[in-house]
Every structure is written in C-alpha cells, then in structure tokens.
Amino acid sequence: xLPGLREVYAAFVREADALPALPGPLEAEVWTSARLGALESxxxxxxxxxxxxxDLITCLRAAATPxxxxxxxxxxxxxxxxxxxxxxxxxxxxxxxxxxxxxxxLGRVVPGQAWLVQEGPLDGDRLIxxxxxxxxxxxxxxxxxxxxxxxxxxxxxxxxxxxxxxMAAARQAMQAELCVVQPYDPAAVGQRLRAALNDAxxxxxxxxxxHRETGTEPLPEAxxxxxxxxxxxxxxxx
Numbered sequence: 001x002l003p004g005l006r007e008v009y010a011a012f013v014r015e016a017d018a019l020p021a022l023p024g025p026l027e028a029e030v031w032t033s034a035r036l037g038a039l040e041s042x043x044x045x046x047x048x049x050x051x052x053x054x055d056l057i058t059c060l061r062a063a064a065t066p067x068x069x070x071x072x073x074x075x076x077x078x079x080x081x082x083x084x085x086x087x088x089x090x091x092x093x094x095x096x097x098x099x100x101x102x103x104x105x106l107g108r109v110v111p112g113q114a115w116l117v118q119e120g121p122l123d124g125d126r127l128i129x130x131x132x133x134x135x136x137x138x139x140x141x142x143x144x145x146x147x148x149x150x151x152x153x154x155x156x157x158x159x160x161x162x163x164x165x166x167m168a169a170a171r172q173a174m175q176a177e178l179c180v181v182q183p184y185d186p187a188a189v190g191q192r193l194r195a196a197l198n199d200a201x202x203x204x205x206x207x208x209x210x211h212r213e214t215g216t217e218p219l220p221e222a223x224x225x226x227x228x229x230x231x232x233x234x235x236x237x238x
Contacts, residue, residue: 016065109132
C-alpha cells in the first residue's frame with residue numbers, strides 16, 4: 001500500500017457513507033468520478049494511479065459498509081478498466097452488506113444524440129453526447145460535454161444533468177449567431193473523445209513528469225472530476 005495515501009483512502013471510505021443517500025446512479029457515478037479524478041490528478045504516472053486504485057479497492061473491501069459496497073459497485077461500473085474486475089469481485093464479496101436500490105443500474109446506459117457546437121475558430125469544438133439509463137426512459141437523461149482545443153486537447157469536461165436546458169441555451173446562442181449547433185455522427189464523436197481522454201496522462205498537479213517525454217500531456221486540473229465518467233461514456237459510443 002502506498003503509505004503516503006493512507007489518510008486519503010481513509011477519507012474516501014468515510015465519505016462513502018454518503019453514497020446510499022444519493023437519489024440515483026448518475027449522482028453516484030459523478031461522486032465516484034470526482035474521487036477517481038483526485039487520485040489521478042495527484043498521481044505522477046499511470047503505474048502510481050493503478051497502485052492507488054488497487055489500494056483503494058482493498059480499503060473499501062475491508063471497510064465492508066453499505067457506502068463502501070456502493071463505491072466498489074460504481075468503480076466496477078465506470079472506473080478505470082484495469083480495476084473494474086477487482087472492484088466487482090470485492091463488491092460481490094460483500095453480499096451480506098445492504099445494497100443501494102440503484103446498484104444494478106450503475107453504468108448501464110445507452111447513447112443518444114450527439115451534437116457539435118462551434119463557437120469560433122479559436123474556441124475549438126464542444127462535443128455533447130446524450131445518454132440515458134436502460135429501461136428508464138427520459139428519467140436519468142444526461143450528457144457528457146467536452147471542449148476540445150487545438151489538436152483535440154481537452155480543455156473542459158462536464159457532466160450535464162439538465163440536457164434540455166443545455167440544448168435550449170445552445171440554440172439561443174445559435175439564433176444570436178454566437179455559435180453553430182449541428183448533429184454529429186456518434187462514431188466520429190466516440191473516436192475523437194477516446195483519443196483525447198484516454199491518451200491523457202496522470203499528473204495534473206505536477207510541473208514536470210516522465211510522461212512529458214512520451215509526447216502526451218496531463219489534463220487541465222478542472223477536467224479531472226468528470227474524466228473517469230466521460231471515459232466510460234465515450235467507451236460506449238460506436
């Protein structure tokens with residue numbers, strides 16, 4: 001276990017006690033993504049991120065609380081691919097711990113419409129992808145909105161809960177000739193988002209780190225809270 005992060009793991013276990021009170025899977029996934037983002041932004045490289053994820057799963061399994069089980073279930077659903085199986089096994093090992101009502105809905109979403117918003121030649125592209133939970137109709141409708149700058153480098157990653165309000169604001173801006181909004185091929189969106197988000201390296205807080213020699217860069221700090229969930233959603237696109 002990484003000794004410098006023991007207090008962080010303990011804090012995450014305590015904070016997980018709030019998970020069972022959340023109203024649904026989206027709120028839990030956003031909560032989980034924020035914690036994963038904190039780990040990733042502090043990690044100097046991918047190996048350290050993987051080690052921290054393994055330590056966190058071990059601590060949650062040992063805690064054996066309803067919140068810890070919910071956290072593990074969310075990690076198994078939308079966490080980094082390399083940790084999903086271990087998190088799922090750990091959650092399954094807590095069969096006697098009460099499950100939250102929305103546990104089986106975690107990560108079970110289907111893509112909807114995709115949109116391209118262009119505000120100007122210097123502002124890059126904003127990609128908006130709608131998702132809904134399986135068998136939930138419009139309830140739980142949400143979107144991932146990612147702004148890509150020059151070279152498709154992410155500058156903003158946001159999870160949007162009120163999609164109609166977002167699109168209404170975008171259309172108003174279009175009518176005022178402040179931007180262009182048009183449907184976008186989900187396959188093209190998926191390709192661009194996976195390349196932009198999955199190729200980014202950990203280390204948002206570091207001034208210099210080994211990954212800079214590989215030609216990749218860490219994400220801007222503000223992107224980290226939503227990036228784990230955005231990666232999961234991008235992985236569901238064609």
